[in-house]
Amino acid sequence: MPELSYREAVRDALSQAMRQDDDVFILGEDIAEMGGSMGVTQGMLDEFGPERVRNTPISEMAIVGAGIGAAMQGMRPVVEVMYEDFTTLAMEQIVNQAAKHRYMSGGQLKVPLTIRTQGGAGWSPGAQHAQQLEAWFVHVPGLKVVFASTPSDVRGLLWSSIYDDNPVMFFEHRTLYGIKEDVPEELEPIPLGQARIHREGEDVTVVATGRLVHEAIAAAGEAEAEGVSVEVVDPRTLLPLDEATIVDSVKKTNRCVVAHEAVTRMGFGAEVAAIVQHQAFDYLDAPIERVGSRFVPIPFAPVMEEWVVPHSNDVLAAIRQTVGRSESSNGAGHVE
Amino acid sequence: MSSDVKLPRLGQGMESGTIVKWLKNEGEPVEKGEPLYELDTDKVTQEVEAEASGVLLRIAIREGEVEVGRTIAVIGEAGEDVPSDAGDSDAGDSQETEEAGPTPPATETADDGAEQSAEKPAEAPAREAERRRGREASTEGVSVEPPAEQRAVVESGNGATQGGARIKASPLARRIARERGIDLASLGGTGPEGRIVAEDVERAAAAPAARVTATAPSAVEIRELSSVRRTIARRLTEAWQAPAFQLTISVDMSAAGDLLATIREVEPEVRPTMTDILARLSAAALMRHRDVNAQFADDAIHVFPTANIGIAVAAPNGLVVPVLPECERKTVAEIAAARADVVERARAGKLQHADFEDGTFTISNLGMYGVEQFIAVLNPPQAAILAVGAIEDRVVVKDGEIVARPTMTLTLTCDHRAVDGASGADFLRTLGRFVESPGLAL
Structure with a gap:
C-alpha cells in the first residue's frame, strides 16, 4: 500500500476525480501557479490546465458564488477557501444560497459543490487564521460537513464529497498536512455519515475530530498505562452524523469525552453530548466531559497559543475525570 | 479519624x-x-x-x-x-x-482523602449556588428539575448518607439500582464528590445475591440453615459422640405443687413455674453430688463449685439454652425472675454471649406439651441433663392403697466419661426426695 501525506491524499482525490470526470474542476485563490497557500494543488495546473485549475480574485463570496452557479449548471466544482476564517466572507453564499436551492426549487436544482477549507492553530497563524469554525455549518440544514483527520480518510471522504449532490463543507486541519498513512492502492470512497473507530476500549469513549483525534489516540495510550481502556471514535462526517456508532460505543463504555480544537461553547462536542445523554442516558456512569480551546481568540505568541488550545494531556485529564481519578475538576480549563 | x-x-x-x-x-x-x-x-x-x-x-x-x-x-x-x-x-x-x-x-492516597474531607464543609453553600444557577436557568426556559423518578428516590429514601440532600448517583447506577431493587440511600458512593457509580451498586447487589439459593422445582421446600440451626446441628452431633446413659424416676408432685402454689401467692409478680422449683432443687442436689456438676475435659474432669443451670428454651429460630448462674444461692423467686428475663430475650433473639457462659447442668422441660417422659441429648461439655415430663395424675400404690397422685417422670442423661451409673442414680434419688419433700433441700 502506498504511503501518502494528508496533503498528497487531498491532491490525489482531486486529481483522480478530475481525470475521471470533466465536470470536476477546482478554483480558488493562488491555487494555480502557486499551488495553493498550503501547497495542496501543486502541479495540478500543469496536468489539468488553467480552465480546470482556476485562480480567482480575492473574494470568497465570488469564489463560492461561482462554484454554486457552476454546480447548479451540472458541474462538480471544488472551491478552496484559503482559511476557514474567511468563510465568514462567503456566509451568504454558503448558508442562504448553496444550502437552500435544492429545497427551494423542490429538487429541480441541486448544488454538488465541495468547499475545501483549512484552519487550526499550532503554528502561530494568529487570531484571524487559526479558528475552528466547523460547528457553525453543522447548524445549517442543507449542508453536509466533513472533517477528516487522516490521509486515507481525507482521500476517501473528499471523493465522496465531490460526488455528493449536496453542498459539502470540507474541513482540513493545517497541522495535519504533513502526517502520513498507508492508503489503499485504489481510492476507496468513504461514505459520508460513517464514523471510524480508531481504537477499541472498554472504559471511556473519546469522540474526537480533526487534530484532536491524534491527541486522543496519544491520551488513550497513556490512559492504558494507568489501567483505563479508551475507545477513540472519529465521526469524520459531522453532518450527517453517525450517531449509532457513538451511542453504541458509550453504551459499552458508560463514559464519554468529546474533544475538538474548537472552543467547547456551542461546539460540535455539545451536540455529541446532547445526543449521547439522550440516547444513552441510562448507560452513563459519569458526566460527559468536553475538551476544547479556552474561550478566547487564539493568541499569536506560540507559548500562549499552546496554552489556549487543547492537547493530549487535556484529553487524558478528561478521561481521568470520567473514571473518577482526577485530583481536581477544574484544573486544565480545556475540559468542561 | x-x-x-x-x-x-x-x-x-x-x-x-x-x-x-x-x-x-x-x-x-x-x-x-x-x-x-x-x-x-x-x-x-x-x-x-x-x-x-x-x-x-x-x-x-x-x-x-x-x-x-x-x-x-x-x-x-x-x-x-x-x-x-x-x-x-x-x-x-x-x-x-x-x-x-x-x-x-x-x-487514592492519603492526600486525596484529606482534600475530599476538606471539601466537604463547603458542600452546602456550593449546593446553594448550584440551585441559584438552576433557578436562573429555568427562567430562561431550561428545566433543571430532576426527573420525577429521581425526585421519588430523594423523597422515598431517607438520604441518610447525604444528610437528607439529593443522592448523587450516575444515570447508569440509578438504572441498575432500579432494576435490582436496591435503595440508593443505603449505598456509599466512590465516584467524584461521593457520587454513586455503577460499580457501587453492583458491589452491593453482589453481596446478598450470593446467598440466594435457587428453589428446587419440586414440591420440596429447601430451607437454608440458619446459623442457629447450624450451631444446633454441630453441637448435638458432637454430643452424640459421648457415651451417654439414662436413668429414670417418677416422683410424687403433691408437695412440689403445694409449694409452687404458695410461692405464687407470696411472689405474684414473678410467677414462678415448676421449672424454677426444679432448677432450685436440682442445684441443691448438685451441691450434694458435685461429681454430676461436672464436665469431661479430655484429660481431666472439671468439677464446679456452683450450679449454673441451663434452661432449654424454644426460641423462634430454634433451641437455645441460656444459663441461670448460681442457682444454689437463689430463691425460687429470684430464679423465676432471672428465667423470665432470659426466656423473654431468647424469644426476641436478644441473648448475649454471656447468657450462655459457664453452664454446669441443664434442665429441659417438655411437660407443658403433655410429654410423659423423654430422653434428652447431652448439652456438651456438661456431664448431665435432666429431661422433665408432664405432671399428671397417675395411679400409684401408697401405703398399700391404690390412689391417684400427681406424678412426674424425670430422666437424667449422663456422660459416662464423667459420671458413673451409681453417682448418677445417687443424684437422681436425692433430687427425687427433694421434689417430693422440698424441705429436705434446706
Missing part, C-alpha cells in the same frame, strides 16, 4: 467467630450501641453493637469465620478515605496505604 471494628472476644476460650451478616451497609451512619452485625460463636448467634459512632466506611470481612482481634470493618466520618486493605492485614496494622493494581476509585 476512623476506628477499626475488631472481632471481640465475647467469652473465655473464644478464639474465633463467624460473621453471619451485617446489619448496616457501607456508607450508612452508625450510632454507638446500635446493632452492627450478627456474630455466630459456638455458643450463640448474637448481634454485636457498634463501639463508635460515625459512618460505616468499609466492611472488610462480609461473612465467614474470623479470628478474635481481626479488623472486620472501619467506622469513621463520611467521606473519609479508607485504605482498601483495611482489615485484610493482620490485626493492628490496618493503616497501610498500599495501592494494589487498578482497583478503581476510593483508594
Whole structure:
C-alpha cells in the first residue's frame, strides 16, 4: 500500500476525480501557479490546465458564488477557501444560497459543490487564521460537513464529497498536512455519515475530530498505562452524523469525552453530548466531559497559543475525570 | 479519624467467630450501641453493637469465620478515605496505604482523602449556588428539575448518607439500582464528590445475591440453615459422640405443687413455674453430688463449685439454652425472675454471649406439651441433663392403697466419661426426695 501525506491524499482525490470526470474542476485563490497557500494543488495546473485549475480574485463570496452557479449548471466544482476564517466572507453564499436551492426549487436544482477549507492553530497563524469554525455549518440544514483527520480518510471522504449532490463543507486541519498513512492502492470512497473507530476500549469513549483525534489516540495510550481502556471514535462526517456508532460505543463504555480544537461553547462536542445523554442516558456512569480551546481568540505568541488550545494531556485529564481519578475538576480549563 | 471494628472476644476460650451478616451497609451512619452485625460463636448467634459512632466506611470481612482481634470493618466520618486493605492485614496494622493494581476509585492516597474531607464543609453553600444557577436557568426556559423518578428516590429514601440532600448517583447506577431493587440511600458512593457509580451498586447487589439459593422445582421446600440451626446441628452431633446413659424416676408432685402454689401467692409478680422449683432443687442436689456438676475435659474432669443451670428454651429460630448462674444461692423467686428475663430475650433473639457462659447442668422441660417422659441429648461439655415430663395424675400404690397422685417422670442423661451409673442414680434419688419433700433441700 502506498504511503501518502494528508496533503498528497487531498491532491490525489482531486486529481483522480478530475481525470475521471470533466465536470470536476477546482478554483480558488493562488491555487494555480502557486499551488495553493498550503501547497495542496501543486502541479495540478500543469496536468489539468488553467480552465480546470482556476485562480480567482480575492473574494470568497465570488469564489463560492461561482462554484454554486457552476454546480447548479451540472458541474462538480471544488472551491478552496484559503482559511476557514474567511468563510465568514462567503456566509451568504454558503448558508442562504448553496444550502437552500435544492429545497427551494423542490429538487429541480441541486448544488454538488465541495468547499475545501483549512484552519487550526499550532503554528502561530494568529487570531484571524487559526479558528475552528466547523460547528457553525453543522447548524445549517442543507449542508453536509466533513472533517477528516487522516490521509486515507481525507482521500476517501473528499471523493465522496465531490460526488455528493449536496453542498459539502470540507474541513482540513493545517497541522495535519504533513502526517502520513498507508492508503489503499485504489481510492476507496468513504461514505459520508460513517464514523471510524480508531481504537477499541472498554472504559471511556473519546469522540474526537480533526487534530484532536491524534491527541486522543496519544491520551488513550497513556490512559492504558494507568489501567483505563479508551475507545477513540472519529465521526469524520459531522453532518450527517453517525450517531449509532457513538451511542453504541458509550453504551459499552458508560463514559464519554468529546474533544475538538474548537472552543467547547456551542461546539460540535455539545451536540455529541446532547445526543449521547439522550440516547444513552441510562448507560452513563459519569458526566460527559468536553475538551476544547479556552474561550478566547487564539493568541499569536506560540507559548500562549499552546496554552489556549487543547492537547493530549487535556484529553487524558478528561478521561481521568470520567473514571473518577482526577485530583481536581477544574484544573486544565480545556475540559468542561 | 476512623476506628477499626475488631472481632471481640465475647467469652473465655473464644478464639474465633463467624460473621453471619451485617446489619448496616457501607456508607450508612452508625450510632454507638446500635446493632452492627450478627456474630455466630459456638455458643450463640448474637448481634454485636457498634463501639463508635460515625459512618460505616468499609466492611472488610462480609461473612465467614474470623479470628478474635481481626479488623472486620472501619467506622469513621463520611467521606473519609479508607485504605482498601483495611482489615485484610493482620490485626493492628490496618493503616497501610498500599495501592494494589487498578482497583478503581476510593483508594487514592492519603492526600486525596484529606482534600475530599476538606471539601466537604463547603458542600452546602456550593449546593446553594448550584440551585441559584438552576433557578436562573429555568427562567430562561431550561428545566433543571430532576426527573420525577429521581425526585421519588430523594423523597422515598431517607438520604441518610447525604444528610437528607439529593443522592448523587450516575444515570447508569440509578438504572441498575432500579432494576435490582436496591435503595440508593443505603449505598456509599466512590465516584467524584461521593457520587454513586455503577460499580457501587453492583458491589452491593453482589453481596446478598450470593446467598440466594435457587428453589428446587419440586414440591420440596429447601430451607437454608440458619446459623442457629447450624450451631444446633454441630453441637448435638458432637454430643452424640459421648457415651451417654439414662436413668429414670417418677416422683410424687403433691408437695412440689403445694409449694409452687404458695410461692405464687407470696411472689405474684414473678410467677414462678415448676421449672424454677426444679432448677432450685436440682442445684441443691448438685451441691450434694458435685461429681454430676461436672464436665469431661479430655484429660481431666472439671468439677464446679456452683450450679449454673441451663434452661432449654424454644426460641423462634430454634433451641437455645441460656444459663441461670448460681442457682444454689437463689430463691425460687429470684430464679423465676432471672428465667423470665432470659426466656423473654431468647424469644426476641436478644441473648448475649454471656447468657450462655459457664453452664454446669441443664434442665429441659417438655411437660407443658403433655410429654410423659423423654430422653434428652447431652448439652456438651456438661456431664448431665435432666429431661422433665408432664405432671399428671397417675395411679400409684401408697401405703398399700391404690390412689391417684400427681406424678412426674424425670430422666437424667449422663456422660459416662464423667459420671458413673451409681453417682448418677445417687443424684437422681436425692433430687427425687427433694421434689417430693422440698424441705429436705434446706
